[in-house]
Amino acid sequence: MPQTERVRIREIAPRLTFQDHVVPTEVKIELVRRLLDAGIRSFELSSFVRPDLVPGLADAEKVFAKIPRVPGLSLGCCVGNIRGLARAVDAGxxxxxxxxxxxxxxxxxxxxxxxxxxxxxxxxxxxxxxDHDIVLGTYLIFAWGGPTGPARGGEELEPLARRLLDIGVDRWILADSAGYAAPPQIRELVNAALNHVPADHLTVQIHDGRGMGLAALLPLIELGIRNIDTSLAGSGGHPAMPGTQGGGVCTEDAVQLLELAGVPTGIDLPRLIDTANWLADEIGAPSKGFVRHTDPVPAAGQSTQPLSFAW
Incomplete structure (x- = not known):
């Protein structure tokens, strides 16, 4: 794949992981600080929703208040109603x-x-x-189907897409929340969405529950999608779906794949790997990923530790 414009990796672990694993606010701030040091500048930081439903994100205002503001930083969140949106505005x-x-x-x-x-x-x-200083978009959760029903295709997106445009919401996060989509399904649904909104208004978020997450990345690049959501160490879950595989595509694996494919991310992979290992150790949550266990593919003139195999 030829050199292309930079992809914007948005890190969603601060929301996706901590909605399912309750940790102190200080741990969340430390995670974001480490990710900032690795070069990430776009985050889904928390959700402004009822704390009795998602107690792990009850500190959303505190988290927003404590994140250091650096050049190029973009802080996003999830909301479920006007009350949550007003809280998000007030939090910045x-x-x-x-x-x-x-x-x-x-x-x-x-x-x-x-x-x-x-x-x-x-x-x-x-x-x-x-009337307020905030950009409002929407998720399309289970856009490709699930959590238990059959897969969805481009035609099934059409009524929802038209309704969203009617109400003036044209920034969408297409979420494969159940990990249904292989590359052909990725292309079909994204192409259907591109009939309605420009590529820079689309973000794609794959939850890697069936092992096909990384395979989606290069088709997305070929389609002109530059906004991709990932989750450090493949971590994450949802309190409404206990025990399910809820993690996003692993950030450090995604960064390695994209960089090797000639797609710049602006992210320091070794620092990202260190942070992924720190997160996995710190919270003890289920986590995935390959590169943090094997080391990155070495560049010219470098070497890495050989893998050991037990026969």
Whole structure:
């Protein structure tokens, strides 16, 4: 793949991991500080939702207040209603993403509303955001299908896409929340979305529950997608889906693949690996990834420790 423009890796572990693993606020701040040192400048930092439903993110305001503001920093969050959006504005979030599920059952379990009710709430939120200093977008959770139902294709996106444009929300996060999509399905749904919004208004977030996450990255680049969500050490989970594989595509593995494919990320891989190992040790949460166990592919003139095999 030829050299191309830089991809924006948005790190979602501060939200995705800690919504399922309760840790002190100081641990969250230390994670972001380490990631900043590694060169990451875009984060989904927390969610402004009911603390009784997601106690791990009850400190969202404190986290936003303590993050050092550095040049180029973008701090995003998730919201479920106008109250959450107002909290995000007050906390200084740059962007907020509504938690819209394409799956009716999960929609009710996650925020207690049907998809139709959620769209009505999003329309009211869009009017609120227009009068405040924040960019409002929306998730399309389970865009490719799931958590238990069949896969979804591009045609099934059409009614939802048209409705979103009608209410003035044209920045979307397509989330393969159940890890259903191989490259052909990635291309089909992203192409369908690109019929409605430009590539720079799309973010893709793959939850690597079925081992196909990395395979999605290069097709996304070929389609012109430059906004990609990943999760350090492949960590993450969801309180509404206990025991399921909820982690995102592993950030450090994604960075290695993209850089070797000639797609710059601006991220220091060794520092990222150190931070992934720190996170896995610090919280004791299930985590994935290859490169943090094997070391990166060595550059010219370098070497790495040989792998040991037990026969």
């Amino acid at each position: 979030a740059d962007t907020a993403s509504f938690l819209l599920s394409a799956d009716e059952e999960f929609a009710r379990a996650n925020i207690g509303q049907s998809t139709a009710e959620s769209l009505a709430a999003l329309e009211r939120m869009a009017a609120f955001a227009a």
